Amino acid sequence: MASAGETMAPGGPARALPRERFWYPYLLIAPSMITLTVVSLIPFIYTVYLSFHAAKFGRVTDFIGFDNYAQLLTDTRFWNSIGVAATFVFIAVPIEFMLGLAGALVLNQNVRGRAVLIPLLFMPTMMAPIVVGLLWKIMLAGSWGFLSYNVLERFNLIEGTSVFASPDLALYALIFVDIWQWTPFMMLAFFAGLQALPLGPYRAAAVDGANPLQMFFHITLPMLTPLLVVIGLLRFIDAFKVFDTVYILTGGGPGTSTETPSILANKMTFEFWNIGEASALAVLVWLAFFAFCNVFYQIAKKRLNAF
Amino acid sequence: MTMRWCLAAAMAASTVWGAASVRADDTSFYAEAAKPYKGVTIRVLDEITPLQETLSKIVPDFEKETGIKVEWELLNHFEVINKGQADMLSGRGYYDAVMLHGFQLGPMISAGVIRPLDDLVANPKLANPNLNTSDFIQQPFKTAAFTGGKQYSFINWNYNQVYWARADLLGDPGEKAAFKAKYGYDLAPAATIEQMRDIAEFFTRKKGAMLAGKPLESDFYGIVLEGIKGGSTFPTLWENFIKNYGGDLIDAEGKPNFDTPQTVAALKMWHELWTFAPPGIAEYSLVDVPTVMGNGIAAQSIAWSDFVLGIDKKGVSPYAGKFVYGPIPVKAGTTKRYAGAEPSVTVINAASKNPEATFIFLEWLADKKQQDKLITMGEGGVPIRSSSWALPAIAGAANQSLYAAMQSTLDVAVAKPKMPKFYEIYDVMSGIAQEVGLGKITPEQGAKMGQAEMLKLCTKCLL
Secondary structure, X not given: OOOOOOOOOOOOOOOOOOHHHOOHHHHXXXXXXXXXXXXXXXXXXXXXXXXXXXXXOOEEEEEOOOHHHHHHHOOHHHHHHHHHHHHHHHHHHHHHHHHHHHHHHHHOOOOOOHHHHHHHHOHHHHOOHHHHHHHHHHHHXXXXXXXXXXXXXXXXXXXXXXXXXXXXXXXXXXXHHHHHHHHHHHHHHHHHHHHOOOOHHHHHHHHOOOOHHHHHHHHHHHHHHHHHHHHHHHHHHHHHOOOHHHHHHOOOOOOOOOOOHHHHHHHHHHOOOEHHHHHHXXXXXXXXXXXXXXXXXXXXXXHOOOO | OHHHHHHHHHHHHHHHHHHHHHHHHHHHHHHHHOHHHOOOEEEEEEEOOHHHHHHHHHHHHHHHHHOOEEEEEEEOHHHHHHHHHHHHHHOOOOOOEEEEOHHHHHHHHHOOOEOOOHHHHOOOXXXXXXXXXXXXXXXXXXXXXXXXXXXXXXXXXXXXXXXXXXXHHHOOHXXXXXXXXXXXXXOOOOOEHHHHHHHHHHHOEOOOOEEOOEEOOOOEEOOEOOOOOOOOHHHHHHHHHHOOOOOOOEOOOOOEOOOOHHHHHHHHHHHHHHOOOOOOHHHOOOOHHHHHHHHOOEOEEEEEXXXXXXXXXXXXXXXXXXXXXXXXXXXXXXXXXXXXXXXXXXXXXXXXXXHHHHHHHHHHHHOHHHHHHHHHHOOOOOOOEHHHHHOHHHHOOOOHHHHHHHHHHXXXXXXXXXXXXXXXXHHHHHHHHHHHHHOOOOHHHHHHHHHHHHXXXXXXXXX
């Protein structure tokens, strides 16, 4: 703690601590580091270890090198799950992003009743995934679902099948549910970002005669970019790992049409008890994310000034 | 006359005395056998269905009789599979005994986590000589409890499937006449799969059409079957259709044998039946099927009888008492009959620290006295003992056709073949069953794909 009369420039270089207080910062972060190590790092290292071993029915036996990885990479089912997740992410996240940004811009215009509207809009995001799953099951279940029965079947919008029973529609229904659940989160995050932007540049632009569109593209968007990038990345990672709603609504079916890597990993672990291969899947997905996030980070840092 | 009365009285007295003495012997047997284990606590995991809920009322009697405390935990179908297996495979031994469905036995035996019972059965201090295993319904018992010359369990639950139809519709004079005019034979509960198909087609009607003389307020379907990914969708297809068409998953040596003309024919019928089912069939689980029947939107089904028992009750379904049951329909002209069943058992965890006390409990559960009590208290149920068919709760039950159908299934019921990779096979086949049903792939493609996937998983699939 700085003594009376001392000042420290914000963001300035940290001054060296006296020798007897050298361990103080480490002591402060120790609880979270220990927790992270125990609940995250050790399981991860053990997962990597398992991925190189034959581990069936909970018995870890021989070291088998990259066999689990080779098995997985030649398995069409693994690639199908990656395809499902990619379709899910590349449709859901951009739509959530655009709707979220548009909604945030509208909210930022001093909309009447905003104080009531914001908590209401946030409701889908606040719901537990199990509740979201059950809610949409009630809405779209074949024959008796509220929307299925009253809208889709009544007006012959769908015939001979139901949304979640159709290999062609089930994935899009899941995407729709994800958009419904996560757009409000994007909207509110962006809205918070918009509220924090300084007014000075806008006033200057107004004096210079800039129109709203020009202000958006030349002031709002550049200043908001760091937030857009971080939120977009977080949502991308989260959407790729989607499990709960898929598990509840389709279980990965019909066939394997909605089977994401998380669903497949769960199946491999808790149904087939093939823990070695499931670990390899988890490591591969982690590696892909690690590589993607690093590349994304570098690009965002250099080109968009985001970090 | 007097002489005859005296003889009858003497016989009745001797029967009562005999029964009482057997009961006294059995009671003293369990109390005596349990003496060294008095005060021990055993943990048992079982599945929650109406049958187990009734059983949970009987379990405290065991504690009184033997002094062994039982922590009896009931979980739903999926949880009992996951939690039970996880505990057994971990080697932790939290549960001394776990209920396993027949299909779980192959993987669990191959993992070496089930304790064989042979030494316990051979131990005169622990094995009840009056257990009378010959009274167990033999085929489910023998195929579930024994593998590779070892005994792993007794028999605990004889889950079985039955044919289920709306008696009020099948008996309606107008519908009967129209059916005969269209198909050339009398409308009755289906005895063959072909008849089941005709009934399904005949009763599939749109909203506004007439059904039994009344206009329909919503669409009505000729059949409802389980179609969800997982669950018992594939066993329903496999045991009731593919096997009755002469096909199978594996041959006698355990080699994959799915791509046969018989399987293709069965898959064709499976797909055709799906076209007469509600649009959400691929979402229907084994719980949804009886619910749909109970709500009166389908004419017939193949369903698990223990769930039927929960629906065909006054106050549960408006159609209670209007149902009729029958044996699982077979392919016309076949001589050998198959029917879907899941003989299930409670096994001793290999990591159990109390195998003897647990064994005494398992014997006690399978004992005739407890089984009679279970059926009587549950006002019916699914028997594991042949003698239970004669109990008043079954022999005098209102829905006699249901018990006749159950008996017919249990006469031919077998446990699933013991395949170490059963879960992987089951998962792949369940997806194929859905895709064929929905018409996403042809029956021929389904058979080929199933064979190829099976071969990827195993070339000799049995333990």
